[in-house]
Amino acid sequence: MAVTFSDAVSRRPMGMFQWVTVAVCMLVLVCDGVDMQLLGLVAPTIIEDWGIDRGSFGIAMSAALVGMAIGAWAGGWLGDRIGRRYSLALAAVSFGLATIVASTAGNVWIMAFWRVLGGLGFGAAYSNALAMGSEWLPEKWRPLAITTLSVGTPAGGSVAAALAPGLIAEHGWQGTFVIFGVATLLLLVLILGVLRDSPSFLLGKGKVAAAQAAARNVLKEDVELRPEEQGGAHGGTDGGKAIGVLHRSNLRLNVGVGISFTALTMCAYGILNWSTTLLTSVGFAFDQASYAVSIAGMTSIAGAIGAGVLTRWLGSRKVMAGVCVTLIATYAVLAVVLEAMPVAPDAAYRAMIVALIGLAAAIFSTGIATTYVIIAMGYPLSCRSAGVGFGIFMSRVGAIAASGFGGALIEMGQGSTIPFFAVLGVSAALVSTAVFVIDRHVPPAGAAGKLAEAT
Numbered sequence: 001m002a003v004t005f006s007d008a009v010s011r012r013p014m015g016m017f018q019w020v021t022v023a024v025c026m027l028v029l030v031c032d033g034v035d036m037q038l039l040g041l042v043a044p045t046i047i048e049d050w051g052i053d054r055g056s057f058g059i060a061m062s063a064a065l066v067g068m069a070i071g072a073w074a075g076g077w078l079g080d081r082i083g084r085r086y087s088l089a090l091a092a093v094s095f096g097l098a099t100i101v102a103s104t105a106g107n108v109w110i111m112a113f114w115r116v117l118g119g120l121g122f123g124a125a126y127s128n129a130l131a132m133g134s135e136w137l138p139e140k141w142r143p144l145a146i147t148t149l150s151v152g153t154p155a156g157g158s159v160a161a162a163l164a165p166g167l168i169a170e171h172g173w174q175g176t177f178v179i180f181g182v183a184t185l186l187l188l189v190l191i192l193g194v195l196r197d198s199p200s201f202l203l204g205k206g207k208v209a210a211a212q213a214a215a216r217n218v219l220k221e222d223v224e225l226r227p228e229e230q231g232g233a234h235g236g237t238d239g240g241k242a243i244g245v246l247h248r249s250n251l252r253l254n255v256g257v258g259i260s261f262t263a264l265t266m267c268a269y270g271i272l273n274w275s276t277t278l279l280t281s282v283g284f285a286f287d288q289a290s291y292a293v294s295i296a297g298m299t300s301i302a303g304a305i306g307a308g309v310l311t312r313w314l315g316s317r318k319v320m321a322g323v324c325v326t327l328i329a330t331y332a333v334l335a336v337v338l339e340a341m342p343v344a345p346d347a348a349y350r351a352m353i354v355a356l357i358g359l360a361a362a363i364f365s366t367g368i369a370t371t372y373v374i375i376a377m378g379y380p381l382s383c384r385s386a387g388v389g390f391g392i393f394m395s396r397v398g399a400i401a402a403s404g405f406g407g408a409l410i411e412m413g414q415g416s417t418i419p420f421f422a423v424l425g426v427s428a429a430l431v432s433t434a435v436f437v438i439d440r441h442v443p444p445a446g447a448a449g450k451l452a453e454a455t
Contacts, residue, residue: 002226005199005211009218010138017217018136022145024190025133026152028088031184032125033156035099035118036064038180039111041164042173046111049173056108062403063112067119068126069396075124076131076389077244083197084132084385087124089188094121096184103177123396126153127389134376135198135384136218140445143316144308146376147369151304154297203227204242204381228381242382245390253378253387256438258394260320261371263430265398267327267364270424272296274406275357278417281410282338284350292354296361303362307369315444316374320434323367327428330360335421367431368395378440398427 009018039046039061047057071091079087098118105111133149134142160180167176202211204227211225243249272293279289310319334356341349371391379387409420 002224004228005203005215005225006139006228008215008223008225009136010140012138012219014138014141015218015220020194021136021196022133022149024194025088025129026149028092028125028129028187028191029149029152030156030159031092031180031187032095032122033153033158034160034180035095035156035184036068036122036153037157037160038099038164038177039064039102039115041160042168042176045168045173050107052108060108060111060115062400063115064119064122065396065400065403067116068123069119069393069400071120071123071389072127072392072396073123073386073389075120076127076386076392078124079128079131079385079389080383083201084128084135085191085195085197087128087385088132088195089191091121091124091128092184092187092191094118095125096121096181096187098181099184100178100181103174103181122153123389123392126392127385130372130376130388131385132195132198135200135381139377140312142377143311143373143442144305146373147304147306147308147311150369150372151301154301158297199225200228200381243380245379245383245386247383250379250383250387252437252439253374254390256434256436257371257375257391259437260431260434261368261391261394262398262401263427263433264323264364264367264371265395266402266427267331267398267424267431268300268361268368269399269402270406270420270427271357271360271364272300273403274410274420277407278338278410278420279353281415282341282417283343283345288350292357295354295358299358299362300365303365304369306362307366308373310366311370311373311442312445316370316442317435317438318444319370320367320374320431320441323363323370324428324431324435327360327363327367327431328425330356330363331421331425331428334360335417335425338417364428367434371434373442374434374438374440377442378438 043057043061047053071094075087075091078090095118098114098121102111102114102118105114129152130146130149134146137145164176167179171179196214196217197210199211199215202208202214203225208225212222215223215225245254275293275296276289279292284292307319314322334353337349337353337356341353345353372388375388375391376384405423406420409423410417412419
């Protein structure tokens with residue numbers, strides 16, 4: 001009797017091919033993060049070399065975000081057409097070559113141009129890696145795999161931060177760009193040699209023989225496969241034609257993801273990009289403020305990975321509701337604590353502020369990672385990569401808004417943090433859109449999950 005690949009693979013334990021597929025997707029995203037974060041790490045050196053001010057260099061710094069927003073959606077669309085594997089390969093070539101060529105830039109505008117092109121690859125890699133990594137796994141493992149993959153890019157930033165100082169000292173910023181770009185291009189061997197498009201995707205394209213061959217990597221036997229019911233009860237076709245992201249059947253998912261993801265990344269980039277400025281404006285020393293941001297980076301990774309476990313246990317609707325409520329409360333407490341901070345706070349008071357910032361980072365990262373799970377499991381196969389790309393596009397809107405206006409909100413307060421946290425609090429409240437609007441939440445798994453859903 002014919003079965004879907006998802007049903008067939010869910011009856012078997014995870015195999016080596018699946019682990020390797022997830023590992024290669026993670027490696028692609030780590031390299032994505034290395035190349036994306038590299039400019040920020042070498043910025044002081046470039047600014048000194050070019051003799052320009054930090055404000056002017058902001059054009060180059062924001063260029064990759066713009067490129068990533070476009071690349072995520074366009075690259076996801078391409079992945080739904082030609083396959084995740086070849087789209088990942090093209091993405092790696094794009095940001096690898098752009099990183100290498102950026103080493104020749106001699107002014108801000110040329111650097112910004114190459115960063116936009118690199119950003120196209122950054123976004124395309126993210127949307128296709130998440131789609132591919134999820135499609136090869138049993139359904140019970142998908143939430144954890146997606147949330148783990150979602151930390152690949154920030155993990156890459158940590159790798160770059162660890163390696164860049166030594167490489168800059170040895171080879172200069174130009175040589176550092178070339179080294180990391182070449183390392184990214186070497187990924188093509190793994191992408192083309194190891195990765196394969198999933199049988200579910202191939203069956204959706206009518207490539208039955210290729211799907212059967214790909215399935216043998218996991219099933220180890222010939223099983224008669226039938227196409228997935230793309231999108232389950234939500235459908236994946238309209239009159240026999242595969243639907244796209246903007247199809248009317250995806251309306252509630254699009255609206256919920258668009259608003260809540262934008263709001264979450266405003267919360268995230270408001271804290272991660274402006275905490276140093278905010279804390280130094282209220283009396284923290286620079287090293288103390290930097291320490292708070294580093295703690296936020298670590299709790300962000302923990303929150304993202306933990307989101308997979310929480311989603312399996314409670315389901316995505318309850319996780320997003322919890323994120324909304326706790327994030328509002330955390331921002332409110334943080335604002336009150338900062339407003340009441342004495343002129344010379346003791347170590348315990350500063351530690352409380354650092355802990356609250358770390359808690360906020362863990363919460364918004366849980367929300368961001370859970371949103372990726374909703375996207376990767378909610379959109380039909382016919383537009384899954386493009387759906388991830390749409391989500392990333394909307395997340396960049398929030399990131400750019402927070403990066404651009406965070407400083408103005410701090411200035412508006414004239415020593416008070418209320419305007420800054422008021423905007424973040426409103427953003428946190430908008431996360432509730434995911435709870436009430438999205439109609440394709442991931443249900444909890446197992447007996448405990450059914451009990452949680454019933455309550």
